[in-house]
Amino acid sequence: MKIILTVHQFFPDYFSGTEVLTFSVAKELLRRGHAVSVYTGYPARQSMLDAERFDKYQIDGIDVFRFHHAFVPMGEQHTVSEVEYNNRLSAQQFAGIVEKVKPDLVHFFHFSRLSAALVDVVHQFRVPSYYTPTDFWAVCPTSQLLLGDGRVCGGPSRHGGNCVKHVATMTGWEPYASIVQRLPDFAIDAAAWMAKSLSAPRFPLKAEIAALGDRKRFNIARLNALQGIVSPTKLMTKVLTSNGVKPGLITQSAYGIDVTGFDSVQREHSKRDWLTFGYIGTLAPHKGCHVLLEAFCRLANRAGSRLKIFGNPNDFPDYVAKLRQIAEGNRSIEFCGTFPNDRIAEVLSGIDALIVPSVWYENTPLVVYSALAAKCPVIASDFAGMSEVIQHEVNGLLFKPGDANALREQLSRFENEPKLEAELSGNCQPPKSIATYVDELLALYERSLNAPRSCLVDGQSTESVSQTYRYRVVEK
Helix, strand or coil: CEEEEEECCCCCCCCCHHHHHHHHHHHHHHHCCCEEEEEEEEECCCCCCHHHCEEEEEECCEEEEEEEECCCCECCECCHHHHHHCCHHHHHHHHHHHHHHCCCEEEECCCCCCCCCHHHHHHHCCCCEEECCCCCCCCCCCCCCECCCCCECCCCCCCCHHHHHHHHHHHCCCCCHHHHHHCCHHHHHHHHHHHCCCCCCCCCCHHHHHHHHHHHHHHHHHHCCCCEEEECCHHHHHHHHHCCCCHHHEEECCCCECCCCHHHCCCCCCCCCCEEEEEECCCCHHHCHHHHHHHHHCCCCHHHEEEEEECCCCCCHHHHHHHHHHHCCCCCEEEEECCCHHHHHHHHHCCCEEEECCCCCCCCCHHHHHHHHCCCCEEEECCHHHHCCCCECCCEEEECCCCHHHHHHHHHHHHHCCCHHHHHHHCCCCCCEHHHHHHHHHHHHHHHCCCCCCCCCCCCCCCCHHHHCCCCCEEC
16 A cells, blocks of 8 residues: 655654654554655744745655744745644645655644644545544644643633633733733633634734634544544543544554564663663653652652653753753763664663653653563653553552652652562563554554545645645755
8 A cells, every 4th residue: 555644743853752653653564565655744943935845855765745834824824823733835735745646545643733734635635544643732732731830721612712822822922912811711712702703803813813713623623534543542532532523433542662672671670789760752841851850859868869861952952951950960860862762672771760750641652662661660640641551559650740749759669669660560561562553553444444434524625736736845
């Protein structure tokens, strides 16, 4: 089969969980003789002409078509909030790629930077399409269901007013952001409802408010027009169905990982001079590394422990500066940078416990499965997505999200209970392999390829390839 995968960003520049999952699926499909292409986004660092936003490169035999995205007006769209989830320029280019590649199916691993308008394209070309949600982008403009003050969000209100309020505060809709922030949610919800009415009088930021208010409806309509959705956790399924996704579209399937190299991992529970805690992931506020640093610095027996932080310091430099400030003067903390993904087993073999201190509804990050493959216990925030995989005092420990003292108590247990690491490690069960995961995907494709397709009621027409593929694709 010819298959197109989509993802918000991709190798070699980006290699976090979603990118690793997409790349692993692509390589396994290639190994089985399928032809795979990838359509991906890339955060544009400067203003660009529309014709400069597209390029193409190859990695490991995979053709990668790339769209340089930015939160600015582009194409014929001037409402930035609409460009975020309904990007017609991206959709037009994708139409050209679909017509050129002629795929048998498309599997979306992320819509961010590309937009859900890609579903209009596959619907027009009658290409079966699937979706694996790795975060909450479909219902949340920030993908995290996390409010600016750190509280967990329950999702969009009826007319998206709470999303309007959050985005206005986060992006600084000056001079109106401070006003919006002080208004009650019901007032913003009413404004969002009015903004969507063509007969309503004009008022400041009406188009932006209307677009944000319509975001959830637009996205859910497109998810409901897919052939199938592969949900990695019960939490994700609950979020999707409670926001209008048809339950019958959803297949429950945890992620798979490349298990190469894990068989040779040997854990030496009693032969180390000190405990080594580790963090592996994006150094961003929602990942909660600051909570871990605060907890580690409060340990009573710090001389017997050390902490290794793995992550790219350049993605969120202001946040990393804050992390370094917290760790200043503590010689037991080491910022180790990044490493190639094929070294994950080796890195985990040198860690006594992996810490996942997320402050948002983390949807079971891929590194958790890698830790289990390495028989490395996990100490994680007690969110539903992670507690489906990490069982307290069985294969890891759980703590109250965002609570540094609660995390310190769990770290202290490793210091004070000599047998704890070995007991938890012995209970770590091997996770699903990427080969098994792809088996499940192929079985889903086979079951549903000829199933009746849902109608996309408000689908947008896509122009012909002779017009839409006019943008020069630069070979990198």
